[in-house]
Amino acid sequence: MLNLVLVRHAKSAWHTPGLADFDRPLAPRGREAAAWIGRQLAAAGLVPDRVLCSTARRTRETLELALPALPAAVREAVSWHDEIYEQRDDDGYLTFLASRGGTASALMLVGHNPATAVTAVGLLADRSEATRTPLLDYPTxxxxxxxxAIERWSDLAPGTGRLLGFWRPPRE
Incomplete structure (x- = not known):
C-alpha cells in the first residue's frame, strides 16, 4: 500500500509589478497557511518519507514554513524539481509521480494548479468524490x-486512488 499527499502551494502575492510568475513569494495569508499545512499534516499522521517540490519560490516557501511541524527526517527527504512548475500535460503530475516515487511508501508533492487538481481528480477510483470535495477547484x-493498493509508484494509474481526506486552510 502506497500513500500520496498532494499539496497546492499557499496563497501567493501578486502585488509586485514586473515579477515573474516563478518568483512570486507567499502573501502574508499564505505564510500563515503554509505553517498550518505542516501542523495539519502532522495532526493527520501524513508524514512523508519522500517530498517532491517545485522550484518556484511560492512552493519552496510553502514547504519551508510547513517543515518545522514535521519530523526532522522529512527535511532530509526533500528534492526540488523544475518539472513540477513546468508541468502542463493533460495527465497532471501522474507520469512524474510514477517515475519519481522511488521506494517511498509515503510520498508528498508540493505543486501548482491546474496540475494538482487534474492529478487529484484523475487518481480517484470513485469519481463522485470530486463533486463532494473541493478537488475540482483545488484551493491554495x-x-x-x-x-x-499498489506496491510500486511505476504502477500508479488513473482511477487507482482512494481519497483519505481533503483539508483546506482556515480563512480569517
Missing part, C-alpha cells in the same frame, strides 16, 4: 491524501 494551501 489545499491538501489531499490518497491511498493506493
Amino acid at each position: 494551501g489545499g491538501i489531499a491524501a490518497f491511498a493506493f
Whole structure:
C-alpha cells in the first residue's frame, strides 16, 4: 500500500509589478497557511518519507514554513524539481509521480494548479468524490491524501486512488 499527499502551494502575492510568475513569494495569508499545512499534516499522521517540490519560490516557501511541524527526517527527504512548475500535460503530475516515487511508501508533492487538481481528480477510483470535495477547484494551501493498493509508484494509474481526506486552510 502506497500513500500520496498532494499539496497546492499557499496563497501567493501578486502585488509586485514586473515579477515573474516563478518568483512570486507567499502573501502574508499564505505564510500563515503554509505553517498550518505542516501542523495539519502532522495532526493527520501524513508524514512523508519522500517530498517532491517545485522550484518556484511560492512552493519552496510553502514547504519551508510547513517543515518545522514535521519530523526532522522529512527535511532530509526533500528534492526540488523544475518539472513540477513546468508541468502542463493533460495527465497532471501522474507520469512524474510514477517515475519519481522511488521506494517511498509515503510520498508528498508540493505543486501548482491546474496540475494538482487534474492529478487529484484523475487518481480517484470513485469519481463522485470530486463533486463532494473541493478537488475540482483545488484551493491554495489545499491538501489531499490518497491511498493506493499498489506496491510500486511505476504502477500508479488513473482511477487507482482512494481519497483519505481533503483539508483546506482556515480563512480569517
